[in-house]
């Protein structure tokens with residue numbers, strides 16, 4: 001085993017960068033691959049554009065990329081441009097960090113009607129992800145419903161009611177700035193299937209809803225009264241400070257007089273979507289919901305059970321924000337039920353239940369689509385500790401890859417994927433985007449089409 005074993009990290013999001021940083025510190029050489037010519041995963045294509053401070057975390061990733069043993073191969077998709085077996089022939093270890101690219105399904109009638117969209121798609125669209133730049137969202141309805149009680153639901157609800165003046169100075173994709181400025185949406189209903197105490201919001205995000213420039217936040221006092229189970233649960237160790245504070249914030253909202261702003265965000269609880277209404281040649285016209293009660297789930301939590309009472313909410317747009325989901329990549333062991341790579345603390349477990357040597361996972365594709373950016377740091381540390389232990393025990397993977405020379409691997413990649421983008425290529429795109437934004441006091445104007453990105457990156461230097 002050479003002293004500097006080489007690792008391919010697949011996915012340049014937070015998990016991929018934290019893993020790279022720990023691997024570099026442990027003496028590995030690291031090649032990071034991403035489908036897109038641009039790095040940073042959901043920090044670029046997920047985090048809401050009106051939260052620019054959060055995106056500054058990329059400065060730490062840029063520091064990692066400056067390490068001499070780091071290389072970036074953008075525009076290379078595992079499973080399409082290169083296959084797992086080919087990488088196993090060329091690296092001592094693979095670290096899968098490719099996130100969870102799709103959405104969970106509700107499995108109810110009308111889910112695919114025009115006007116019913118996954119929040120994943122809406123988020124990717126307003127953030128300028130090239131896979132979604134040509135999507136068209138009809139925002140002519142006056143009422144939208146967002147299904148789900150997580151922070152993504154809050155993000156999309158907020159984006160729908162922000163003042164165009166608040167969106168214009170951000171790095172929201174130009175197509176979305178224009179569409180959102182024309183949007184007719186005046187009311188966004190955010191629907192939780194459980195109660196206020198079980199909402200997955202974090203406190204700052206929930207508080208931000210109460211401070212919107214042009215939208216009142218509306219909460220019905222009856223829907224945030226705690227039932228006996230929730231009251232007991234909230235007082236127990238199973239609940240944490242975030243849940244308790246959420247309930248306090250929601251009570252405050254329920255008691256707050258409306259300020260008479262032009263828009264509203266209405267938070268509703270204990271309502272499950274039963275059917276999205278409309279017909280195939282007609283956009284969504286509404287949502288049929290069932291009223292729920294809560295009961296202990298036998299595992300220390302509370303689950304929603306239908307009371308049999310149903311209601312209808314008229315609306316012309318539905319955004320389903322019920323969580324992301326991993327996509328299977330050919331050859332990589334996949335737990336289809338959970339939508340993630342089968343693994344034990346980050347060591348990939350093969351279809352035979354045995355450890356797949358030399359293969360590891362980090363981030364959302366390892367543990368599922370939850371947790372903030374920083375959660376992926378601890379998670380990557382856990383996986384890299386295992387990689388280091390395996391290296392030190394001589395159990396990393398194949399004793400020696402067939403192609404062990406880093407320059408030969410880069411040459412092979414360039415032949416396979418002539419359009420690949422190096423770190424310098426990305427820096428050229430980055431500088432170009434920032435220069436486009438500068439006259440408008442925007443952090444950047446995003447390029448949203450891959451050919452455009454490749455044109456700009458062309459001035460960049462190909463990987464070493």
Ligand SMILES: Cc1cc2nc3c(=O)[nH]c(=O)nc-3n(C[C@H](O)[C@H](O)[C@H](O)COP(=O)(O)OP(=O)(O)OC[C@H]3O[C@@H](n4cnc5c(N)ncnc54)[C@H](O)[C@@H]3O)c2cc1C
Pocket residue numbers: 010011012013014015016033034035036039040041042043046047048051054076077078079097098099100101123152155324329362363364365370371372373374375376
């Ligand atoms: C809408 C939204 C908003 C969020 N806002 C915040 C926030 O404000 N603050 C916060 O702390 N956290 C936020 N989060 C959470 C945070 O974004 C995640 O914790 C984090 O991005 C997960 O990191 P990851 O690297 O596992 O996945 P990702 O960030 O998804 O990165 C995966 C990368 O893999 C690449 N990839 C996918 N498939 C392949 C393939 N086959 N081959 C090569 N590359 C591939 C993708 O292009 C992507 O770059 C938000 C999440 C979402 C969904």
Ligand SMILES: NC(=O)c1ccc[n+]([C@@H]2O[C@H](COP(=O)([O-])OP(=O)(O)OC[C@H]3O[C@@H](n4cnc5c(N)ncnc54)[C@H](OP(=O)(O)O)[C@@H]3O)[C@@H](O)[C@H]2O)c1
Pocket residue numbers: 105106147148149150151152153155192193194198199200202205272273321322323324369370371372
């Ligand atoms: N600003 C930020 O820090 C920020 C912004 C965005 C995202 N994030 C993070 O990114 C992660 C993902 O966020 P997320 O909002 O996608 O996921 P999430 O936090 O897991 O929330 C998903 C929501 O969907 C609901 N849900 C699931 N299945 C449902 C169904 N069939 N019908 C109705 N509701 C259903 C869940 O309800 P149940 O609880 O009842 O299952 C839950 O309220 C989270 O950790 C989040 O904190 C952070």
